[in-house]
Amino acid sequence: MLHRRRYVHTRIMSSPSASPSSSPHCHSSTAAAVPPNSASPAFAVEDYLVATCGLSRAQALKASTKISHLKSPSKPDAAIAYLAGLGLSRSEITAVVAKDPKFLCISVERTLDPIFVGLTDIGLTRSDIACLVSFARGSFRCKSVVSRVHYYLQLFGSFENFLLPLKRSSYLLGSDLETTVKPNVALLQECGLGASDIAKLCTRLPGILSSKLERVQAMVACAEGLGVPRGSAMFRTALHAVAFLSEEKLAAKIEHLKNTLGWSDAEVGIAVYKAPMLLTGSKDRIERASKFLISEVGLEPAYLADRPAMLSYSLEGRLRPRYYVVKFLKENGLIHHDRDFYAAVKATEKVFMEKYISPHREVAKHLAEDYAAACTGEGLTNFTFG
Incomplete structure (x- = not known):
């Protein structure tokens, strides 16, 4: 354990970014630049955040209020070197500091080294830890x-x-x-x-x-x-x-389903039981899908209540293109008129192609092409033979 901590610290301090000379701000704030017996100049936190950490002036102004107590760049330099040692790029380091400015105040030896050792002990790699730092924000500062x-x-x-x-x-x-x-x-x-x-x-x-x-x-x-x-x-x-839905919002969504589809309390109960995710769909999407299925396809509200998943499919990318394929095949005697439209809707793309497109390539050579065009919103009624 001790050996690994020494290795971690050595790795961090050997990073190029750990060198004081690599920080633009350090040239104006190091003790070597100050004459003997002179008072050390104040550490300009905001300037450091811009010059060394890459924050914008607006970001730096906001972040500086959280770390205004810093009096020198020693801890920030070490923290940045730690991040660089993990393999984070300059832009990634900038993002970490912007999200959690207090990261610059952490002691590498007392906090970051033990955390690194602990995380590697449970199986995380250096790149895993780098990802963790990027998304954990302030939580990473706690052992x-x-x-x-x-x-x-x-x-x-x-x-x-x-x-x-x-x-x-x-x-x-x-x-x-x-x-x-x-x-x-x-x-x-x-x-x-x-x-x-x-x-x-x-x-x-x-x-x-x-x-x-x-x-x-x-x-x-x-x-x-x-x-x-x-x-x-x-x-x-x-x-x-x-x-995370309030009772009021849930009641409003159920009422919208009843009004849009003309469902009874029993029918909406059946539909929500079979497809609870109906409650997460947008009002516009449900209204457009239901209008198409009822008015154009000719399905009954009770039919949809028993097969509510139909309302969750994309109107442009699935419902309408597949309806025109099935309609074309039925009108030309290529499939039985009693073939259920729901079977065509719920089939995966691979199965749909195998059952509704591929068997008819000889007599309807442009069917696949017309279907592909319909899926992009083009040529919705141009299904042809030959």
Whole structure:
């Protein structure tokens, strides 16, 4: 352990950026430039942030208020050398300092070296630590970052998996494990979510782990209120759909679905149960999709309530192009008129091509080309033979 700390410190101090002569500001502030018995000039923090750290004048003005107590560039120089030693570029170092100016106040030997040793001991590489510094903000300045990262590695399965939610919310590393994170994880486990489910949910909604337990309990109750029971395959999706939605907003979204599609209470209940993510769709997208499916395709609202996933597909990129392909094939006797449109909509692109395009290349040679054009919004009715 001692050997590694010495290595870390040596590596940092051997970095070119650790040399005082590399700092433009140091030429005007080092003791060598001051005559004997003269008072040392004040350390110009704002100028240092601009000249050495690469911040804009506006950024430096804002950041300087947080580190105005610094009297010399010794600690900032060492901190910057540490970042350079991890492999961060000048622009990346600038970003770190802009997000967390207090990083420049950390002691390399007392804080950063032990953190580096602890993180490498749990399996992180130098590049992993560099990524962590970039996204962790102030949380990296606390030695507890090691135990927290260790916990998240076990929860998410790998550093790469943990990095995804961390990029969305640095609060993950700032939240207390014992009083906040672990109780929330325990609650999600009680709801039947396994480690992979929790990881997937938190990749999209990292704030669910850093929220107060009472708030997460309210989210769970709201998901159950949609008729989706704990332990069901759809519960994670339902929880995702209602997370951070107030009762008023949730009620408004349900009312909008009823008014737009003409659904009864029972029908909207069926639809939301089968596709909770309907609650996250924009009003405009749902209105345009429902208008097309009901008015042009001729589907009944009850049909859509039983197949609500149709409303989540792109109108321009999926619904309309595939409808014109199916319509063309039916009108020309290439598929049976009773072929369900939903089967064509839910098929993957690969399956759709195999079932609806490829079998008819001989008699409808331009079908693939016309379909591709329709997906870009061109030639929507130009499906032809020959």
